[in-house]
Amino acid sequence: MKNLLDRLRGVERDALKEPRADDAPYYEPQGNEIMLFEAAYRRRLPVMLKGPTGCGKTRFLEYMAHRLSRPLITVACHEDLTSSDLVGRFLLDGDATVWQDGPLTRAVKAGAICYLDEIVEARTDSTVVIHPLTDHRRCLPLEKRGLEIEAHEDFMLVISYNPGYQTVLKDLKPSTKQRFIAIVFDYPDEAIECKVVQTESGLGDSALVARIVAAGRKARALKDHGLQEAASTRALVYAASMVAAGVSPIDACRSAMVDPLTDDRELAEAMLEIARAHLSGS
Amino acid sequence: MDSAEVEFAIAQRLAVLAQLSFVAHRDVVATLPAIRSFGADSAIKWLATAEALFSHDREAGKAFIRGSKEAARAFRGVEPWCAHAQCFTAWRGSGSAVQAFMDALPAAAAVGPAVDSWARIGLDWCARHLDSGRAYFETPVGTLLGAGDVNDLRQLLAPAIELCSERGLALGYYLPGALRVRMLAGTASVGPWARQGGDIMKSGRNRGELFFALASEESRAALLEHLPGFQPLAHERLLQILLAVWFGQSFDLKQSDWMPGSGRPFIETDGRSLFLPAVLSSREEALVAVWHAAGHLAFGTFEQKAIKELFQAAGLMHPPLDPDQAISWRPLFLPYGEDQARFEVLFDLCEDLRVDALIHRCIPGYLQQLQTFSDGSVAANAVPYRRFVRHAWHGLADPGVRDQRLAPLWAPEARPIDAFLVARVLYASGEFPVLAANECSDAYPPAHGPNAARPIYPRGFRETGPARAANPDVGAEKRDGQSEASRRPPKETQGSDPDLEIPPEDTAGAGGRIGVGLPQPARLTGRRRTRTFLASGRAYPEWDYRERRFRARWAYVQERALDERDPGEAARLVAMHRQTLRRLKRAIEAQKPRRLAPRKRQLDGEDLDLAATVDFVALRRAGLAPRPEIYCQRLPRRRDLAVLLLADLSTSIMERLPDGARIVDRIRAALLLFAESLEEIGDPYAIAGFASKYRDQVSYYPIKEFDETLDARARAVIGGLSGRLATRMGAAIRHALARFDQASTSRRLLLLLSDGRPADYDDGGDPRYLEEDTRVAIKECTDRGVHPFCITLDPRGGDYLKRIFGDGHYLVIGRLSDLPAELPRIYLRLRAA
Structure with a gap:
């Protein structure tokens, strides 16, 4: 097929x-x-x-x-x-x-x-x-x-x-x-979002997926700080796909969830800090 | 030269000296044997130098002769210092300089070969300015060279050479400050610091000298700026954003008065604000330290109830509040007498651990990060404390190795009282050595510090558990209770509006931002001291959410003109933001083609509309009779958007920002740039301000109407804007709505520029009352076909604006300095959408 x-x-x-x-x-x-x-x-x-x-x-x-x-x-x-x-x-x-x-x-x-x-x-x-x-x-x-x-x-x-x-x-x-x-519609619950991201990206490590999703969900709280669009489920899928393609988790988050969403340096730094907190050590 | 000749030469020199002066001869004779022990040649050379100096300047000669014994001993000879001393004969009145040189020699001998460079640098300074040279030699060599070499010293003095030649700044003023700056901030920081000082020197000699002596506030600030390490407040926005993400609330961040050299920098808190030192060692450590300090505020270390429990446990009455309503924890530790430092540190550490455990739940990676920080070198007595904390962290991550005594701290519902009880157990165990006063600060692990360094303003009691408050999704409503206590302290009314001069005691109401206090039921009627109700102006209804009905003719709006005008300020602001304005105009230019895009499908016009023509021909062929709308018109499209900018002019905009500017300065600039941009765009616009004092005195200040042009008057009014009174938003919005009748456009936008939640003196401290009224006023806007949009400077704006304006209809400006550029940009964005 x-x-x-x-x-x-x-x-x-x-x-x-x-x-x-x-x-x-x-x-x-x-x-x-x-x-x-x-x-x-x-x-x-x-x-x-x-x-x-x-x-x-x-x-x-x-x-x-x-x-x-x-x-x-x-x-x-x-x-x-x-x-x-x-x-x-x-x-x-x-x-x-x-x-x-x-x-x-x-x-x-x-x-x-x-x-x-x-x-x-x-x-x-x-x-x-x-x-x-x-x-x-x-x-x-x-x-x-x-x-x-x-x-x-x-x-x-x-x-x-x-x-x-x-x-x-x-x-x-x-x-x-x-x-x-x-x-x-809204971004799905954390458990469902993990499942979606894992299935769509084909990233096997479910603990890592859960961390990427947790980081993305935290970053959504930045919406009141000048972020026009929060990191969507699609962005999370992209991030996980990048990881599945061999990119390091933090770089993947940066390229899929941080840099596309904002040009504001401090905002990007804050989002990256969130990603780092969730993903460092993986 | 044989010995007889030598003796003759010496005798000859001595004879000359004896002729010159009795004192000189006597001193030389006393010193000569010590010099001669290094050889006859040395003695002759020395005598020649002494004679030359003495005949040049008596004081110089005397100083030379008297210092020689020590110098010769230190150098084991007369080289090279005799040669250096000889140079002093080039300057008149060099006595005190020689004295300083000779005094410095014994210590200088220790630096080895560098001594020649050291002396040459000093002599160069003497050549520039004798007093500066003296100041140079008076500074101990060890201090001058510090830990570095001669190049380091040259680098240190390089800025001074320029300052001396151009500004006539003596080295004596420069050196002590520069040395201190080098010690605290490194050689590289001296240059920028001195450059800044040079600029200040231009504006006034006195001010400059104070700067270089590190005696003025600005020089201390400059020093802090150049300190190496991470400057947390330079990243305030980053911290605020992340604090909001991690804790779901915002915190007030301020700079503490920590100065380098005054011990380890700690983050302190008074229960309301976090006081950050100017510099922390690294970015990672600074971030974690801020999370930790915020954790204390978020997780109830300073809650009123918790403090009460502590004092009860210690068998004390609740501590008396000082006149400022702050308390100190000291009485808790007094029972431990001499040993109180030990207990205090243990209690702090236990409370820190409790908070760490809770933060660990809401910030992933927090604990791992904490464990990566190295302890560095600490006093021996502090080591057991450090080891204890490390072990506790380890146990937090791995339940297998937990210290059972600490178990009460790990529970999510643990309270400060638990930490207090655990600290008592640890204190009694005798594992921890007594700490001397200077060892206490070493006992705290990295990113931690004393919790009660300042008097504490107790925080209001919070019903919800900490774990839930950390979740931003559910935090929105509950955060209110907390922000009540953390709300800004009361501000004095400026009373700068001549129309509304009122005795200050009348303005000390309890409304919203204006006063702080426990929420009380709103009192909308009732006695109001000496005020008489003024039913003038236009009456508007106001929504009372408790009765779910409008109060008819409740708020009275009067239109007033703003009398303060400042054309100079307006011109200055426009000049200051010239760059931004130019960029904005370019952005507008880029949008313009869209506005000037040809109108398609017209009955007549300059060009054929090809698509329409093809359609037309096709329809004709198909046997229809289409309308011949096949032309394009190059005329600009009818402007279809009108905007009214309504600015909140309440007292709070007079507040100063950390960078010294006031909020109002930014608002002035923003309004000017907005007006200039709108002129460029060509959309009809109006600008107005508002303020209020009680429901019968809501002032609406028209600054520019739709049908007016932006003239010198309007610019001057913006330049002279100032803050006054309170923020009764609803009435002002209702009044502004009527203004749109002047604009004949299909789309209408009401932009509200605010810096805080709606509040007034008579809202009884109930923030919800005016909030609800504003929400209803906003709904009236949409019903009338006016789109409302709020731009706020209040970082906590998200809490209430979502309720008032609805999702996506407000924007929080994170960085105030961005406001002038951001305001027109937001309009462009809204307009292009």
């Missing part, structure tokens, strides 16, 4: 990812999020995943798509994303024009799970497009073609949203927010 996967890497694939028959992506449940998501899916309610960077929102969704055997289509939102980027547009083809579906339209037609990542980044006009999809109507108007598509029975809309410092001036409109079932 792995050989086949390796062959598939580096090959263009459709953005609309059909669920594969093999193992599900690794995901460690933190609470009742699977139950909530499944319930929302049963009633086809749109879902909003809230939580800090790198805590596992996207992985969770991949896992759920696999678990529910639905194709997944992910759109990373940015500030120039217009509604036609989502819905679709006419393209010139010789003398004629061709309509090309946008990712949202494709998902609506195919009954996929459409994941709008970091939705606050998108312009307000594009977020309004999703309104009819998120209530009882469940339809997508294609204004330019004068059409309206009723969503596939299995279609589901998921957005992610990271409340924080960057979004003081940018926030979802309350009218948009309240159309979603919210599932709140």
Whole structure:
């Protein structure tokens, strides 16, 4: 199976990812999020995943798509994303024009799970497009073609949203927010985080993993001291992966958890001191 | 030369001397036999020198002749000192210098071949300034050379040569201080220290001389700055950050009055602040020492209840508080009479071990780090104490080798009283020798020290166990109780606002930061001495969390103009931060293209919008009738963000920072830079300040309105800002909200610049009251479409701002000196988001 996967890497694939028959992506449940998501899916309610960077929102969704055997289509939102980027547009083809579906339209037609990542980044006009999809109507108007598509029975809309410092001036409109079932994520419990980091990084020494995780969790307390983003679970996985690749634990923490997060010399020194306290002697 | 000729030569010299002076002749005759014993040539040479010196200067000659006997004995001859002495004939009035030279010779003989260089350096000094040369020779050779060689000495004196020639500073002023600096801080530190002194000398001779004599405060500070080792307070922010991480609370760090040469540097505490010495030996040891000292505060060594228990155990009444409400532990040790030092050290060590055990639980690697520090050389009597602690640490890490007597200390719920009882057992065991006064400090292991070096302000009793408080995740709420006691001491009201001149006794309320005390129920109504209620200005409601309702028309806001203006200060600040401002403008420039980005999809404009055109053509081909919005416009986009900066002008901003500047200086600079940046950006902005005294006198000081330009008046007002009174935040926010009506933008930002929690004289000491009201005021902001964001200078800000502003809507500025540059940058960041 792995050989086949390796062959598939580096090959263009459709953005609309059909669920594969093999193992599900690794995901460690933190609470009742699977139950909530499944319930929302049963009633086809749109879902909003809230939580800090790198805590596992996207992985969770991949896992759920696999678990529910639905194709997944992910759109990373940015500030120039217009509604036609989502819905679709006419393209010139010789003398004629061709309509090309946008990712949202494709998902609506195919009954996929459409994941709008970091939705606050998108312009307000594009977020309004999703309104009819998120209530009882469940339809997508294609204004330019004068059409309206009723969503596939299995279609589901998921957005992610990271409340924080960057979004003081940018926030979802309350009218948009309240159309979603919210599932709140945070960095997992220490035990779960250890398990996640160990599994993802493939670092065998579980005591060392526990120390890396403990150091990372301590460093999260620095958030009030000018650190804009705390060391995420992903950063911890990276740190452990670096160790697994032969880097010394302290250097690994520095390269994965300290230097990427801050340019502030003293803050970096403090984080390194925390790493040293936890990891020295290993 | 045969003997007859020699005798003749000597007799001739003596005859000349006899002619010159009776005294000279007498002294020479008395000394000659001692010189002659080293040979006739020596005698002739010596006589020639004596004659030359005497005829040049009587005093010089006399001093030479009288010192010669000793010198000849020490050098076993007249070389090389006779030749050196001869040089003194070059200067007039060199008598006292020769005297000093001759006096120094016997000791100088001991340094061997270096003596020639030593003398030459001295003679060079005589050539520069005779008195300096004398001062040089008056300084014992051993002291001059110290542990180093002649090069070391040259390096020591190098700065003095320049100081002497350029500033006319005599060596006598320079040398004692420089020698002391070299002794304490090493030769390398002398240069920078002297350079600083030279600069000070420029501003005043007297001040400079005091500096070099190490007699003034600034020279002591300069010396401390140049001491080798780790300077903990230069890394205050690092320490604060890590303390917050390890203990989940912040501590007040101050510099202690320790001076080099006054014994081992220890971290001291008075129960409120940690007093750090200027220098600790190494970074590692300093960090661990700070954790340990903070551990005492965090784990209840100085809790009121614990101290009470101690005194009860010792059969004493609770100690009387001194007028400053501080207590001393001395009475506990008095019963041990002569031997009290021994018990005191044992009690300190036991209490240290108890705290070490608790810190070990919350700082991984703490114990291992402790064990790596070497003891160095200690007094023999102190060795058993050191060994005892090492063994105890070892036992802490490895339960197999534990001393059973110490068992009570290892329990997580152990209290100082347990340490006291264990210390009694150890004292009785007789294992520990009696300590002399000068040996006590040696008994403490590295990174540890006496616990009761200062009178203690007892800390408020804390309900929660230490293990839980160390966890930052659950610490947020409980920390309040603790910070109550550690809150800043009361400050005097400046009363610098002429509008609000009030007798000082009226301002001694118990509100929040203003006063310290046990929390009491807020008293919002009730008698207020001589005050009459002034219902002027605009009334605003205030939220009372206990009754869960608004108090209608409760706070009264008056708008006042700030009369103090200081255009000079404003100009100075702008000049001082010119570099920062230039950098900021570049950053703004970098953001500008975004603002000036062409507006796309317009009905008309200078350029075609290609993407829109293709869309348009495609739609036309598809048979639709799209709107012909295919142009770009190069006009700037409508400015869509307005910001109002509301600055807290309460008394606390007048506080001085460790570097001598006041907080208000930073705030002035920050506001100026903010205004200059906003001018550059072009967004509409307003600046205002606020302060309060009771609910009926909340002052709102407009500094610049949205529709005004940043003129000389506004700059001068910022330059003259000062702190006054208290911080009734909610009312000021509500008042500021109305200002946004002037701004016709879609996005609105209220930036609050504060340095502490909301508090007022009449909040009854209940910090929660105004905090809740502010929270509600912030909610009113968001309801009105204004985004609030708070920038605080209070390192403890995280405790309450999260509750008031919500996650991600506040920022704690760790380093105050960063504020001027940081404030506009934060705005840029918020704006770009």
